[in-house]
Amino acid sequence: MSKEKNVINYYVLCNKLKNVIRTGWLDWNVTRDRVESIAEHIFGVQMLAIAMKSEYKYDIDLTKVIFMLAIHELGEIIIGDLTQFQITKEEKEELEHKAVHDILDSLIDGKYIEELFLEFDEKKTPEAKFAYQCDKLECDLQCKLYDEEKCVSLDNQTSNNTAKNEGVKKLLDSGISW
Numbered sequence: 001m002s003k004e005k006n007v008i009n010y011y012v013l014c015n016k017l018k019n020v021i022r023t024g025w026l027d028w029n030v031t032r033d034r035v036e037s038i039a040e041h042i043f044g045v046q047m048l049a050i051a052m053k054s055e056y057k058y059d060i061d062l063t064k065v066i067f068m069l070a071i072h073e074l075g076e077i078i079i080g081d082l083t084q085f086q087i088t089k090e091e092k093e094e095l096e097h098k099a100v101h102d103i104l105d106s107l108i109d110g111k112y113i114e115e116l117f118l119e120f121d122e123k124k125t126p127e128a129k130f131a132y133q134c135d136k137l138e139c140d141l142q143c144k145l146y147d148e149e150k151c152v153s154l155d156n157q158t159s160n161n162t163a164k165n166e167g168v169k170k171l172l173d174s175g176i177s178w
Contacts (some may be wrong), residue, residue: 045138075099
């Protein structure tokens with residue numbers, strides 16, 4: 001395949017993330033005209049990482065972090081946005097790693113990009129740990145924004161299987177807010 005085709009194919013695949021809505025927001029019955037897509041999450045977590053590095057002066061390679069965050073959801077192009085309540089961590093990791101490998105296989109730098117993806121997943125380097133924590137914080141902040149917009153209610157969760165999870169029920173019953 002030509003370089004041009006590789007670029008276009010990769011772009012078209014990644015562009016699909018603009019239309020994949022985050023499963024968690026659907027599960028929690030967020031009532032809003034538009035809820036966050038995977039692509040919007042990627043953008044948000046990258047902007048959060050930039051701000052966190054700026055203000056707290058962490059000793060990390062921010063360019064590497066931004067690159068990791070750009071690709072950390074690649075597998076969801078193929079497998080979708082599966083939550084920890086739909087599939088085990090091990091099952092998701094296996095499916096996601098294969099998907100990422102398949103997505104990147106035709107790119108000249110695909111192996112390098114895949115290594116960055118795996119580094120993020122392993123959470124062992126300072127950059128991977130920082131990126132992972134930013135990923136989790138972004139989700140929490142987005143949840144708080146939805147709460148402040150009053151487009152999610154803990155009282156409207158009868159069809160939410162996640163809310164029926166014992167660990168989640170314990171948190172909800174504790175009275176701690178979003």
